C-alpha cells in the first residue's frame with residue numbers, strides 16, 4: 001500500500017514539473033516574438049483577441065528567422081477606385097522582389113467580413129519578414145464602413161487610391177455593365193440616368209467625397225493618390241512613386257514591361273526573370289503577358305451635347321478633388337475646357 005502511494009506521488013511530481021517547464025518556455029517564446037517581430041506579435045495578439053475561436057496557425061506562434069516565410073496581413077491596400085487601373089497597378093507592383101500580393105480581389109472588408117482576420121491572412125501569399133504584402137480590392141473606398149474596418153485592422157496601413165479622368169471612368173463602367181447584358185444594352189446616356197446631374201453619374205465622378213472619408217480616418221502621409229492615365233502611358237513613373245511611398249528601392253527595369261500594340265497597353269515581358277511572380281495575366285504571345293479581355297473594352301461614343309453637359313457638371317468635382325489632395329491631373333476630357 002505504502003509503495004503504491006509513493007509511486008503515485010512520484011508520477012504526480014514528475015507531471016507538475018513537466019507542466020511548469022512547458023509553460024515557462026512558451027512565455028519565453030512570446031517575449032522573444034514581441035521583441036523581434038513587434039508587428040507580427042500585434043497580429044498574433046489581434047488574432048487571439050478576434051471573435052474567432054480558431055487557433056492561430058503554427059507559423060504565427062513560433063519565432064521566425066528573417067527569411068522564413070509565412071502569410072501576413074497586408075501592409076498596403078489598393079482601395080479603389082474601380083475601373084481606374086487598380087488591377088494593372090497591382091500586377092506591375094509584384095515585379096518588385098519585395099512585394100507579394102494575392103492574384104484576385106479578396107474583398108474581405110466589403111463582402112467577407114463575417115470571416116475573421118485569420119481567414120483574411122490566409123488568403124495572402126507567403127512572404128518573408130522583409131517583404132510587403134499588398135492587397136487590392138477596388139470597392140474598399142466606396143463605403144465608410146469598410147474604411148473603418150480597415151482602420152480597425154491596422155491604423156498604420158498604407159493606402160493607394162487610383163483615380164481616372166471621370167468621363168473615361170464613366171465610359172469604362174458603362175462598357176463593363178453592358179458586357180453583361182449586351183442584347184438589351186441601354187444607350188450610354190440612358191445608362192447615365194438620362195442627365196449628367198444624375199445620382200448614378202455623381203457616384204462615379206465624385207472622387208473627393210470618399211477621399212475625405214479616407215482622410216478623416218488615416219493620416220495624409222499614409223495615402224497616395226495617383227491617376228490611371230500615367231499608369232497607362234508611363235508605368236515606370238507610377239511604379240517609382242509607389243515604391244518610394246512603400247519605402248522600397250526602385251528595382252524596375254524597362255525590359256520588365258513591353259507595349260503590346262494589339263492590346264494597346266503595357267504588358268508583362270514574359271521573358272523577364274521577374275515574370276513568373278506576376279502570373280495571373282493572360283499570355284497573348286510568347287513575349288507579352290497582358291491582362292484579360294475584361295480590361296481594354298471598347299468605350300462608347302458620347303454625343304457633343306451630352307459630353308458638354310458632363311464636362312460642366314463634373315468640372316467643379318475635379319476642382320474639389322485637386323484642392324483636397326493638393327495635386328492636379330491633366331485629364332484628357334477636361335483639357336482647354
Ligand SMILES: Nc1ncnc2c1ncn2[C@@H]1O[C@H](COP(=O)(O)OS(=O)(=O)O)[C@@H](OP(=O)(O)O)[C@H]1O
Nearest residue numbers: 082083084085086087088138172265266295296297
Ligand atoms: N497595362 C494595362 N493593362 C490593362 N488595363 C490597363 C492597363 N493600364 C491601365 N489599364 C486600365 O485599367 C482599367 C481597368 O481598371 P481596374 O483594373 O481598376 O478595373 S476593376 O475595377 O478592377 O474591374 C481598364 O479600363 P478599360 O480600358 O475601360 O477596360 C484599362 O484601361
